Amino acid sequence: MKELQGFIARVMSDYFKQFECLDFVFDNTEAIAQRAIELFIRHASLIRPLGEGGKMRLAADFAQMELAVGPFCRRVSDLGKSYRMLRSFRPLLFQASEHVANSPALGDVIPFSIIIQFLFTRAPAELKSPFQRAEWSHARFSQWLDDHPSEKDRLLLIRGALEAYVQSVRSREGKEFAPVYPIMVQLLQKAMSALQ
Template identity: 30%
Template sequence: MASRVLIFFIRHASLVRPLSESGKLRMATDMADFELAVGQNLLPVEQLRAPYRALRYSLWLDSQGEDQIWKGIKATLDDYAAKVRVRGDKEFSPVYPLMV
C-alpha cells in the first residue's frame, strides 16, 4: 500500500505544470510532508526502493536547472538504447522515439 501511495502521488504531482517558484516550494513541502506521513503510518519510505527513489528523483528535478535536466534525460535515453542493443532486441519501446 505504501508503495502504491507514493507512486500515485508522484504520478499526480508530475501532471502539475508549469510551476511557479512558489509552486515548486509548495510541491517540495508537500512531498516532504507526504514522505513523513507514509513513513510514520505505513512503512519507512527507505524500504520502498523504486518508488522512494522516484520521489527523491522528482525532488532532484526541482533543484536543477533546465540544462542539467535535459542532460540527465539524454543520458538516461542513451543508457536505455545501449541496454536494448546489448540484449539484442530488434526494436525500442514505442515511447523511445517520442522521448528522443
C-alpha cells in the same frame, strides 16, 4: 498532505495495529505506500504551469509525502524504487531543464516518460501535454497510464504530442521552437533507444 497523513495514521491505529503479526501487515501495506508515492509523483509531474511558488509548495509536499507513508512501513527506505524516485525527483523541481535531462536518476530510478512529462510544465501553452492534446482530464490520463504500464506506450503518446507541436509551429510558419523542446526530443530519443 495533512489529510493524507491523518488518514494513514488513523487507518494504521484503528485497523492494522490491532494485529499481532506486524511483519505480515507491513509486508502488505508497503505496496499501498509504494502506489501512493508513484501516484503522487505522476500527478506532481502534470502540474502546469509551475511557478517558483508552486515549486516550493510541491517540494514541501515531497517531504510531507515521506512522512505520510511512514506508518505503512518499518522504514520509508524499505519502499525501494518508489522511495528512491521520491527522493530523486524533488531536487529536479529547481534544476534547469538541461540539468534535469542529465540527471543520473533518469531511466534507472525515474522513468523517462515521467521526466519528459514533467518538462511539459516548462513549455509554452502551445506545446500541449499528451493529455491536453487528447483533451483528457488528469483523472482520465492517470487511468490511461494505469492501463498502459509499458514505457514504450507512454513514450509513443508523448512522441505524438511533440509531433503535433512541430506541426502547429510549421502551420503558423514559426521559425523556432520552445527552448525546452529539443531537450524533450533528445530525452525521447535516448529513452526509445534504451528500449531497443
